[in-house]
Amino acid sequence: MPPPAQTGRRRGRRKGDPVSRETVLAAAKGRFARDGFEKTTLRAIAEDAGVDASMVLYLFGSKEALFRESLRLILDPGVLIEALSGGEADIGTRMVRAYLGVWESPESAESMRTMLASATSNPDAREAFRGFIQDYVLAAVVGTLGGDDRARLRAMLAASSLVGTAMMRYLMEIPPLSELATEDVIRLVAPTVTRYLTAPADELGLPG
Known part of the structure; x- marks a missing residue:
């Protein structure tokens, strides 16, 4: 029986890799800078950083706190x-x-x-x-x-x-x-x- 066709390799952070606050913060800065506070979602930031949205909340607590910390990068x-x-x-x-x-x-x-x-x-x-x-x-x-x-x-x-x-x-x-x-x-x-x-x-x- 032939092996199943291979699908494209998943990009981004591999499961089990350590989550970096700096990576999430950089992704947040980019999103806030492009879309503004209101249109930016934690889910979008998480996708950009290659992590789960729950991890973003765990690291920073709220979108407001993440916005405040992102300002320090600018x-x-x-x-x-x-x-x-x-x-x-x-x-x-x-x-x-x-x-x-x-x-x-x-x-x-x-x-x-x-x-x-x-x-x-x-x-x-x-x-x-x-x-x-x-x-x-x-x-x-x-x-x-x-x-x-x-x-x-x-x-x-x-x-x-x-x-x-x-x-x-x-x-x-x-x-x-x-x-x-x-x-x-x-x-x-x-x-x-x-x-x-x-x-x-x-x-x-x-x-x-």
Whole structure:
């Protein structure tokens, strides 16, 4: 009796192979960046990663948590910390240049647009984005600035300037801000960021 016809070999992770958080996270980042938060499903992420959907839930707990963690692959808090650490330019210039660089990099620009759009239109994505800002970005920046409540408020004020600029320039594309050269945007926004981060507390009117 002739052997049965062979079917195509199954692709993807072989049964029994260890499941990597990084593999699932990379698949999630790709899905969120392409489809946005609302249209992305855990099942689709699992298929991209070659794992069961139950394993995705086991590793990350929820789609919101996976979205929050995926943001770290796009906007690495370490990039901002490096900008805070020192350099020839003033602190505001370093921060704005590093942040805009993420928005204008071919590797991350479209992902930033899609994921920020999700955060402004979906309540679950917004909560995940808030957690990312608080738990990763602000925590890292505040630690560099001193770690107290005033440092946290300074970091939040600087972040409001950076995120607002990005929304108007890259997401909503409102001129004339969207039409300015990057160096012009840096020159215009940097003094405000520098002031938030370094000006005396009484000059800023920070609460005691």
